[in-house]
Amino acid sequence: MALHPDRTSPNPRPSAANANATAIDANVPVDVDAHVPVDVDAHVQIGVDAEGRVTHWNAAAERLTGRLAADVRGRSLASLLGPAGPGGQAQLAAIVESSDDAIVSKTLDGIVTSWNRGAQRIFGYTAEEMIGQPMTSIFPADRYDEEPQILARIARGEKVEHFETVRRRKDGSLVHVSATISPMRDETGRIVGASKIARDITERIQAERTIWLQANVDTLTQLPNRRQFQERLKQELARARRSHKRVAVLFVDLDRFKEVNDTLGHQAGDALLQEAARRIQASVREIDIVARLGGDEFTVVLPDLDAADAAAEIARRLNASLFEPFELGDVPVHISGSIGFALFPEDGESTDELLQHADLAMYASKQHGRNQARHYHQALETAARQRVTLIADLRRAIAQDELWLAYQPIVRLSDGGVDHHEVLLRWDHPERGPMPPETLVALAEEAGLMLLLGDWIFDQAVDQLARWRDEAGDRPARLALNVSSIQLRAEPAYFGRWLDRLAERGLEPDLLVFDVAEPSLAAHAEALVPVLDRLRQAGLRVAIDDFGSGRTSMVQLQRMGAETIKIDHSFLRGIEHDAQVLALCEGLVELAHKLGLRVIAEGVETATQRAVLEAIGCDLGQGHLFAAPSRNGQCVSHPDGPALSRTLHA
Numbered sequence: 249m250a251l252h253p254d255r256t257s258p259n260p261r262p263s264a265a266n267a268n269a270t271a272i273d274a275n276v277p278v279d280v281d282a283h284v285p286v287d288v289d290a291h292v293q294i295g296v297d298a299e300g301r302v303t304h305w306n307a308a309a310e311r312l313t314g315r316l317a318a319d320v321r322g323r324s325l326a327s328l329l330g331p332a333g334p335g336g337q338a339q340l341a342a343i344v345e346s347s348d349d350a351i352v353s354k355t356l357d358g359i360v361t362s363w364n365r366g367a368q369r370i371f372g373y374t375a376e377e378m379i380g381q382p383m384t385s386i387f388p389a390d391r392y393d394e395e396p397q398i399l400a401r402i403a404r405g406e407k408v409e410h411f412e413t414v415r416r417r418k419d420g421s422l423v424h425v426s427a428t429i430s431p432m433r434d435e436t437g438r439i440v441g442a443s444k445i446a447r448d449i450t451e452r453i454q455a456e457r458t459i460w461l462q463a464n465v466d467t468l469t470q471l472p473n474r475r476q477f478q479e480r481l482k483q484e485l486a487r488a489r490r491s492h493k494r495v496a497v498l499f500v501d502l503d504r505f506k507e508v509n510d511t512l513g514h515q516a517g518d519a520l521l522q523e524a525a526r527r528i529q530a531s532v533r534e535i536d537i538v539a540r541l542g543g544d545e546f547t548v549v550l551p552d553l554d555a556a557d558a559a560a561e562i563a564r565r566l567n568a569s570l571f572e573p574f575e576l577g578d579v580p581v582h583i584s585g586s587i588g589f590a591l592f593p594e595d596g597e598s599t600d601e602l603l604q605h606a607d608l609a610m611y612a613s614k615q616h617g618r619n620q621a622r623h624y625h626q627a628l629e630t631a632a633r634q635r636v637t638l639i640a641d642l643r644r645a646i647a648q649d650e651l652w653l654a655y656q657p658i659v660r661l662s663d664g665g666v667d668h669h670e671v672l673l674r675w676d677h678p679e680r681g682p683m684p685p686e687t688l689v690a691l692a693e694e695a696g697l698m699l700l701l702g703d704w705i706f707d708q709a710v711d712q713l714a715r716w717r718d719e720a721g722d723r724p725a726r727l728a729l730n731v732s733s734i735q736l737r738a739e740p741a742y743f744g745r746w747l748d749r750l751a752e753r754g755l756e757p758d759l760l761v762f763d764v765a766e767p768s769l770a771a772h773a774e775a776l777v778p779v780l781d782r783l784r785q786a787g788l789r790v791a792i793d794d795f796g797s798g799r800t801s802m803v804q805l806q807r808m809g810a811e812t813i814k815i816d817h818s819f820l821r822g823i824e825h826d827a828q829v830l831a832l833c834e835g836l837v838e839l840a841h842k843l844g845l846r847v848i849a850e851g852v853e854t855a856t857q858r859a860v861l862e863a864i865g866c867d868l869g870q871g872h873l874f875a876a877p878s879r880n881g882q883c884v885s886h887p888d889g890p891a892l893s894r895t896l897h898a
């Protein structure tokens with residue numbers, strides 16, 4: 249052991265009055281800051297090697313103890329710290345007494361024979377209370393096993409170094425100590441007991457624990473975080489390899505959690521996450537590991553599974569518990585969870601692979617309607633890979649103008665004139681051919697490209713409007729743009745730029761109709777009412793697409809200020825021969841008219857359909873009967889465009 253640097257050299261020469269404050273470096277296996285009354289003008293320095301034998305003994309130590317360095321070098325410090333003897337040994341005993349560390353000795357049977365003031369400070373017991381008692385009286389019950397092992401090593405002449413453990417104080421609290429225990433020999437070298445130097449390391453252990461908690465525990469839910477989850481999953485997999493048991497990894501993602509934050513605030517969102525964590529934990533066994541990966545994502549490890557079905561059963565239980573309303577203040581909040589799970593060893597061997605596969609299965613749950621659990625299977629991975637490629641292709645397609653717009657006229661059933669056009673997005677994928685617009689939009693939404701794509705569509709559509717205006721020399725027919733709820737929930741600046749662009753091109757805002765699909769509107773109704781209101785005030789118009797496929801009530805439609813509803817084309821199929829469908833459409837048209845809404849029927853393909861629609865008072869039609877979508881649409885002016893029959897050149 250190296251000697252400490254001289255820590256006390258700057259101190260003034262000790263006087264009789266402050267002699268007690270003289271600092272002495274006594275190098276023992278753990279540091280001892282000893283303050284000892286001496287009347288020598290020097291620092292005592294003692295070096296001890298790993299065996300506890302004296303390596304260095306300076307002149308001050310010689311003067312203090314009356315022992316020459318040559319005599320003590322190589323001897324065990326413990327033996328020099330024996331019962332207080334005359335002269336120097338008494339001084340050494342004083343060093344021991346004044347140490348902040350516990351310096352104690354015991355017999356080979358573990359009975360305490362000496363107990364310094366440091367030990368009293370750390371453990372709370374006085375020397376009188378401890379001497380003659382077994383050392384184990386300060387051991388917590390779960391540490392009793394340590395003593396026979398320590399004593400056996402001491403008896404063999406071994407030293408136990410820097411042994412970190414826990415002891416119990418007199419007041420019952422626990423204290424963390426680092427102890428070095430050395431054999432104590434008599435003058436003949438026979439081992440007669442053990443000396444122990446123990447330092448209170450509770451503060452250090454607590455600081456380490458704080459650092460560990462920060463690195464491993466999620467502060468909001470107190471669950472293990474991603475890092476600890478991975479570590480513990482790794483351990484469980486190692487155990488499962490040995491025991492040939494199954495392990496399931498569940499990936500749980502809350503559905504539409506963002507809306508809770510958006511509508512009730514972040515604090516309510518936090519409270520929901522805490523409650524969700526509690527419910528997940530309550531739905532699994534004690535041995536299962538629940539972790540929060542981040543955001544609204546949780547993972548569960550189910551070790552020791554006998555059957556694969558057990559994972560599905562627990563996932564179902566989790567779904568049910570998350571489906572229960574959350575009480576966050578006045579109103580109950582309803583959410584759900586999408587779950588995916590993967591099993592070790594059949595679905596993956598490593599932590600990463602299992603987590604990734606559970607995540608893929610969770611994604612499939614989301615895609616198939618949420619609030620369900622799915623087991624990973626190989627095809628999901630293939631689909632995911634294709635999706636990643638397709639998203640990259642879509643990025644390129646937007647950047648390189650591989651997309652194009654088609655325009656389909658929407659016709660007044662009364663006179664066949666074009667009322668406006670719907671803008672339809674087209675993508676001829678170089679390898680896959682034409683991509684269905686729904687796939688394209690879903691992909692863009694998933695990849696976070698919807699705003700970018702929306703901007704691209706808007707820019708092209710505005711160019712087209714300007715071209716038609718220039719060709720017609722008049723105000724062109726309106727364009728209906730499909731706008732997703734992601735766009736409607738974007739920053740106000742998003743549409744602000746659109747309005748600026750229209751103004752730059754000298755186009756009126758009311759030339760644009762925002763077609764919003766009813767299901768997405770219904771899902772975000774409350775948040776979107778003020779947005780649609782602002783847009784209408786800026787002059788834009790609103791139409792509700794796919795009416796009948798969501799759950800929007802007529803009252804909500806009115807609040808949204810929609811001017812038009814479009815009946816979903818699925819209704820049209822039955823209108824010619826199904827009296828109930830006909831009655832439904834008729835009622836819908838009548839109600840819409842009463843609310844001041846115009847009705848568009850989409851997917852009109854036959855003259856009979858057109859006749860029936862006209863007969864029930866439907867205002868507008870769109871479909872191949874009138875015109876297929878085309879690259880250029882028709883240049884018509886609004887509102888009294890020429891009859892379609894005269895203008896069609898698509």
Ligand SMILES: Nc1nc2c(ncn2[C@@H]2O[C@H](COP(=O)(O)OP(=O)(O)OP(=O)(O)O)[C@@H](O)[C@H]2O)c(=O)[nH]1
Nearest residue numbers: 501502503504505506507509514517518542543544
């Ligand atoms: N309150 C709260 N919100 C968080 C915290 N961490 C992340 N979030 C939010 O959680 C939301 C997670 O959103 P997503 O999972 O993408 O969206 P979602 O609404 O759940 O939609 P789906 O998962 O598609 O059903 C984001 O809006 C984050 O801002 C948190 O510690 N507290």
